[in-house]
Amino acid sequence: MRCGIKQTEKLEQRLAHRAEEMRQRAKTMPPAVEKETRLKLARQAETGAHMSERLRSPGIQPPT
Template identity: 55%
Template sequence: MSKRRRRFKQSQSLEVRLAAEAEHLREKAEKAPPGTERETLLRRARQFEEGLHMSEWLRTPGLQ
């Protein structure tokens, strides 16, 4: 018996979701006290922003 994949139709584009999550993490980091948790939140926000930039770069007409 094979497992069936659960597929979801995304209502927002990848870029919108990445930007929203990065913004959410930055807001959460601003409220957090200085320390490792804050640094982790900021690092994750930067990773989401880098993913956003890569996705936009890959969608440029010159690469397609």
């Protein structure tokens, strides 16, 4: 069941923005667990964007 929220950006764009937001927040933090968590979230968002992009492509290509 979906809620009534209509997304105005593609998933890839939302994930890219999320990754950038996490990287910016991590820049202002001292080295610690929370900073590493933010960087991990940024990497996960970027990976998700790439995966979604590949899955939407007309012909799924092998990884390069």
